[in-house]
Amino acid sequence: MSKKLVLEESAGYNQKVIEYIHRASATGLYEIRGMGAKRHLPSFDDLVFLAGSASRYPLEGYREKCVTKTILGTRFAKKPIELETPITIAGMSFGALSANVKEALGRAATEVGTSTTTGDGGMTPEERQSSKTLVYQCLPSRYGFNPDDLRKADAIELVIGQGAKPGGGGMLLGQKVTQRVAGMRTLPVGVDQRSACRHPDWTGPDDLAIKIQELREITDWEKPIYIKVGATRTFNDVKLAVHAGADVIVVDGMQGGTAATQTVFIEHVGIPTLAALRQAVDALDDMNMRGKVQLIVSGGIRTGADVAKALAMGADAVAIGQGILYSLGCNSATYVKNGEHLSAEAEYAALNTAPGYCHHCQSGKCPVGVTTQDEILEQRLEPLVGAKRVKNYLKTLNMELTTVARACGKSNVHHLEREDLVALTIEAAAMARIPLAGTDWIPGHSRF
Amino acid sequence: MESLDLHKISVRDLNHFLHKEAPAKGVKQVEVLNPDGAHNIAAGMDYATTIDIQGHGGYYVGGMNKHADITVHGNVGWGVAENMMSGSVRVKGFASESAGASGHGGTLIIEGDASLRCGISMKGIDIVVGGNVGNFSCFMAQAGRLVVCGDAGDGLGDSLYEAVIYVKGKIKSLGADARVEEMTDADYAAVKELLDRAGFKHDPKEFKRVASAKTLYNWNADANQEY
Ligand code: SF4
Numbered sequence: 001m002s003k004k005l006v007l008e009e010s011a012g013y014n015q016k017v018i019e020y021i022h023r024a025s026a027t028g029l030y031e032i033r034g035m036g037a038k039r040h041l042p043s044f045d046d047l048v049f050l051a052g053s054a055s056r057y058p059l060e061g062y063r064e065k066c067v068t069k070t071i072l073g074t075r076f077a078k079k080p081i082e083l084e085t086p087i088t089i090a091g092m093s094f095g096a097l098s099a100n101v102k103e104a105l106g107r108a109a110t111e112v113g114t115s116t117t118t119g120d121g122g123m124t125p126e127e128r129q130s131s132k133t134l135v136y137q138c139l140p141s142r143y144g145f146n147p148d149d150l151r152k153a154d155a156i157e158l159v160i161g162q163g164a165k166p167g168g169g170g171m172l173l174g175q176k177v178t179q180r181v182a183g184m185r186t187l188p189v190g191v192d193q194r195s196a197c198r199h200p201d202w203t204g205p206d207d208l209a210i211k212i213q214e215l216r217e218i219t220d221w222e223k224p225i226y227i228k229v230g231a232t233r234t235f236n237d238v239k240l241a242v243h244a245g246a247d248v249i250v251v252d253g254m255q256g257g258t259a260a261t262q263t264v265f266i267e268h269v270g271i272p273t274l275a276a277l278r279q280a281v282d283a284l285d286d287m288n289m290r291g292k293v294q295l296i297v298s299g300g301i302r303t304g305a306d307v308a309k310a311l312a313m314g315a316d317a318v319a320i321g322q323g324i325l326y327s328l329g330c331n332s333a334t335y336v337k338n339g340e341h342l343s344a345e346a347e348y349a350a351l352n353t354a355p356g357y358c359h360h361c362q363s364g365k366c367p368v369g370v371t372t373q374d375e376i377l378e379q380r381l382e383p384l385v386g387a388k389r390v391k392n393y394l395k396t397l398n399m400e401l402t403t404v405a406r407a408c409g410k411s412n413v414h415h416l417e418r419e420d421l422v423a424l425t426i427e428a429a430a431m432a433r434i435p436l437a438g439t440d441w442i443p444g445h446s447r448f
Numbered sequence: 449m450e451s452l453d454l455h456k457i458s459v460r461d462l463n464h465f466l467h468k469e470a471p472a473k474g475v476k477q478v479e480v481l482n483p484d485g486a487h488n489i490a491a492g493m494d495y496a497t498t499i500d501i502q503g504h505g506g507y508y509v510g511g512m513n514k515h516a517d518i519t520v521h522g523n524v525g526w527g528v529a530e531n532m533m534s535g536s537v538r539v540k541g542f543a544s545e546s547a548g549a550s551g552h553g554g555t556l557i558i559e560g561d562a563s564l565r566c567g568i569s570m571k572g573i574d575i576v577v578g579g580n581v582g583n584f585s586c587f588m589a590q591a592g593r594l595v596v597c598g599d600a601g602d603g604l605g606d607s608l609y610e611a612v613i614y615v616k617g618k619i620k621s622l623g624a625d626a627r628v629e630e631m632t633d634a635d636y637a638a639v640k641e642l643l644d645r646a647g648f649k650h651d652p653k654e655f656k657r658v659a660s661a662k663t664l665y666n667w668n669a670d671a672n673q674e675y
Contacts, residue, residue, distance in 0.1 A: 029667060142550040142569060146533060147492060147512040174666055186552070186571040186590045188610060191665045196588055200549040200568040201527035207507070210487045210526075214508040217463045218492030 030264060032171065034361025034371065036164055036257040036300065036322055041272045043255065043300060044309040046428030047421045048437065051407035059406040066402040067412040070317050072294045073155060073224020073247040076216070080247075081133060081155050081224055083317070084113025085398050086413060087307055089390075090252075090298050090321035091137045091157060091228075093119025095172050095181040096259030096361065098378035099126050101328060101370055104386030106130025111387070112394045117157060117319070120170040120195060122184045123149040135226065138215065141170055141195035143185035147218060155248075156215055157226040158208075160199075160237075163256025163273070163299040165265040166230025170195035173260060175364035178373045205240040212245045226250050231276030231299065232269075238283035238295075248294045250319065251280045255300025257322040259371060260362030273299040275431035281314030290314070304400020311401070312408075312416035313432060320397075327393035328386050329368040331358050335380040344368050344380070449477040459486050466516075471495040485525065490518050493535070510537040513554060529556045532573055545582070548575045551592065557646045564601070567594045570611055576646040586613050586658075587623065595642045597650055608660035614639050616654050625664045629657045 009015065023031065052058030059066065073080040089109050094102050096119060103126040109116040115133035122144020128134055136153030138145060150156065161167060172181070172193040182189040202211045212225055227241040228250035241249050253273025258266065277297045284290045297310050298319035310318050322330075333348075333355040334341040344355070347367035351360045361371035369380030405413045408420045422437040423429035429436045430443040440446055450470070452462050462480065470478060471494075480501045483489055487506035490499050493516035501509065504522035514533045523541035532551040539547075542560035549565070551573025558566075561579035567586040580598035587603070589611035599617035606623020613626075614635070622628070631653075639652035 142531060142571075145531060145550065146552065147494065147514060147531070150512070151494075186609075188665065191609070192667050196569065200565065200587075201508070201530045201546040207526065210507045214488045214491050214511050214527075217459065217488045218512055220464065220467060221460070 030262045032173070032260050032362050033263055033266070033359045034257070034259050035266075035359040036255050037267050038359070039267055041255060041300075042274050042425065042427040042431055043272065044274060044306045046274070046425045047309050047423055047432060047434060049308070049312070049404055049408055049420050050422060051404075051420075052409040056409050058409050059411060061403060061406055064406065065411060066406050067414075068398060068402060070414070072296070072317060073226075074294070075224075075247040075292055076221065076245065077155075077224040077247050078220075078222045079154075079224075081115060081135075083115060083133065085394070085401075086311060086315075086317040087112075087301075087394055087397050087401070088114050088135075088296065088317055088319045089116040089324055090256075090319035091117035091119045091135070091159070092321055092324075093121040093170075093172075093259065094124045094127065095119070095121040095176060095185070095373070096371055098369065098372055098381065099124055099180075100378055100381050100383045101386060102127040103130045103383040104328065104381070104390060105324065106134070107383065107387035108390035108394065109133070111391050112398070114394065115154070118153075120172075121181065122146070123152070124184075128152055137228075139170065139195070140197060140199045141185075142200065143187075143195070150215070151219060153223060155224040155226060156219070157228050157250065158212065158215070158246075159228045160241075161228070161230030161232075161252070162258065163230045163252030163254050163270055163276075164258035165261040166232045166270045167197060168261060168265050168269075169197035171258075171260040171362070173362050173364065176373045181373060205244050208240075209244040224248055226296070228252060230254075230256075231271045231273065231279075234271070234276040234279035235283045235286075238280045239287060242284070242287055242289050242293050246293060248296060248316075249280065249284075250296040250298065251276050252319075253277070253297070253299030256298055257325070258361075272431065273297060273301075274428060277310060277313050277315060278432050284314070304397040305404060307397055307401045308404040308413070308416060309421060311413055312420050313418060313434075316414065323393070324390055325370055327390050328370045328381060329389070330366075330370050331355050332368055335368045336382070336385050337380065347377075449479060450475050451479045451481060453481040454484065454486055454489075455482040459488055462489065463491060466490055466493060466495070466497075466499070470497055483520075483522070487525065490516065493518070496535070504541070509539075513537060523560070528558075529554070529573070532556065542579075543577075547577075548573050551575070555645055561598065567592070567611070567613075570594070574642055574645075576642050576648065578646070578648055580617070583620075584623065586611055586626075589613075593638065593642060595639060595646075595655070597643075597648055605658050605660070607664060608658075610660070612638075613658040614642075614655040615658060616650055616656075619656070619658070622658065625661050626658055627661045629659050631655065631657050 070083045070086040110132040117135040135155045174190040224247040226248040227246040229237045231253045254270035294316040296317045297315040301318045344367035366372040483503045485506045491511035496515040499518045501520045506525040510518045510529045519538045529537040530549040532554040536555045538557040543562040547562045548556040550569040556575045559578040564582035566581040570589045570592045572591045576595045583601035584603045590609040596615045603623035605626030636652045
């Protein structure tokens with residue numbers, strides 16, 4: 001009689017951990033990859049809406065109006081940003097993304113009446129031209145940062161940190177630092193670019209206040225100034241940013257994506273968006289600044305339901321990065337050329353991955369032409385096709401958002417409120433401080 | 449010449465004048481009285497005019513300057529001429545931290561000493577310092593030249609890219625990937641030209657050249673993770 005093979009995987013040293021140790025031992029370097037955290041985290045999926053019923057009445061889904069207009073930067077700026085929707089496109093650099101993609105994002109954002117954002121590497125003429133409303137990032141590296149583009153921007157986003165890597169600087173590996181990218185960043189071609197994590201000309205919040213004033217002086221107090229923080233000590237960070245004079249705060253949770261960073265950052269640094277959002281709203285409430293300083297939340301916003309939940313918890317708007325990449329065809333088995341779907345499976349295989357599992361933006365060899373500077377691969381994403389897809393995606397999210405808002409009886413998506421939500425898990429209830437469904441229980445705040 | 453007194457008007461009024469009214473009127477010379485360490489004086493200039501600041505400036509004097517020639521008849525705070533694109537800024541006294549940070553072009557001259565991180569992240573600016581520079585000067589400097597007529601502090605040129613540093617005095621320590629290199633004829637000529645521009649009398653033969661060893665340009669598992 002043959003012996004039965006018994007394979008018992010260790011929980012602590014499972015296949016993934018063994019693979020990690022083998023890889024580290026073979027290379028002596030940490031892994032660098034793109035996209036966001038892959039582990040399970042408490043998220044907006046753990047919340048559901050209490051729609052209208054007998055105690056509250058809903059609005060007619062297709063007949064009664066539901067306003068989505070969103071205004072950002074009303075505190076000090078002479079020219080606040082007016083958007084048709086609270087769903088914006090997050091900062092992603094030319095360098096990480098191809099010029100075609102930047103153009104596609106500008107076109108899509110303009111068509112749906114929202115904003116798009118530059119990234120670590122400056123503003124390209126293509127994106128300025130295609131974007132009606134463009135937010136210009138001021139990052140620690142200051143690559144390509146200049147007063148002409150600053151004056152051309154509609155808003156300025158001073159980036160202190162990013163959800164995927166709070167406390168870490170940008171990264172662009174040599175294969176993506178082409179002639180054009182290097183020229184814009186004043187770097188040697190092919191260098192493994194590791195940007196600074198601190199700004200070169202200010203450190204603490206008191207300096208930051210003066211820096212903000214400088215940017216306002218340079219732009220004659222016209223443009224809203226956003227401050228973006230990666231989610232860690234969000235309550236304190238938001239308070240300091242408000243104190244320093246921000247018009248808008250952007251909080252990026254740990255589900256936020258990146259073009260390239262160490263996996264240890266992506267999976268182990270920062271707090272989930274759900275927890276960060278509640279802390280940010282509490283900070284604004286504490287300072288009596290709700291409605292005066294607007295709050296944008298990002299990091300794992302994928303669906304109209306996510307947007308609605310973020311707004312109900314107190315955000316004024318959301319910013320989406322990874323969802324936009326997926327909308328452009330990221331992790332799709334095919335790309336579209338002259339209206340035809342062509343297979344990209346071989347290119348995924350060359351990266352040792354498969355559609356649905358790819359996180360190889362750092363490689364510069366994006367199988368679908370989204371996060372690449374390769375002249376041949378970037379042709380796989382035609383700007384007009386990309387723009388159409390992103391426009392469809394954003395429109396769908398907006399429709400889902402208004403559907404939920406109407407069901408909750410709101411004629412304006414900004415009227416969604418915390419009382420419209422309950423939590424499905426104890427973790428989410430504790431982090432979002434929203435009662436567990438069917439109870440009044442908020443762990444740590446009320447008794448079961 | 450237009451004379452503006454910061455005891456009588458705000459920095460906002462001053463900068464509004466410099467950005468809008470001065471170019472419209474074709475003003476070629478401006479004097480700023482009683483600066484008293486105010487921040488952001490003459491930030492965001494985009495017009496060729498001469499500005500004399502009669503006293504001390506605070507943070508970001510001449511920040512992001514284009515075209516203007518600015519002289520501070522005193523000391524300055526952090527980030528003087530940060531992200532300068534063109535034109536010039538001359539500080540008659542001392543400069544605090546991050547002088548010329550991330551500057552793309554133009555010339556920054558500091559007649560006294562410059563504090564920590566002088567020339568940090570610079571991207572093409574020329575900086576000439578009459579005295580000493582503090583620790584971590586030229587940290588991650590990408591392009592441009594820094595001339596130091598006195599001594600340099602710790603960690604000079606840490607993680608340098610293509611910027612070049614010339615130092616006359618002692619270097620307390622070099623940062624990761626920075627090294628002292630032989631001066632060539634082109635270096636002597638460059639130092640002479642920069643000293644002449646600043647109006648400083650030194651012999652270029654007395655300067656050392658510090659540049660990147662370029663060992664950190666690409667990932668290297670054997671580099672002992674010094675980066
Ligand atoms: S398909 Fe492209 S954009 Fe998506 S994860 Fe892979 S490399 Fe990145």
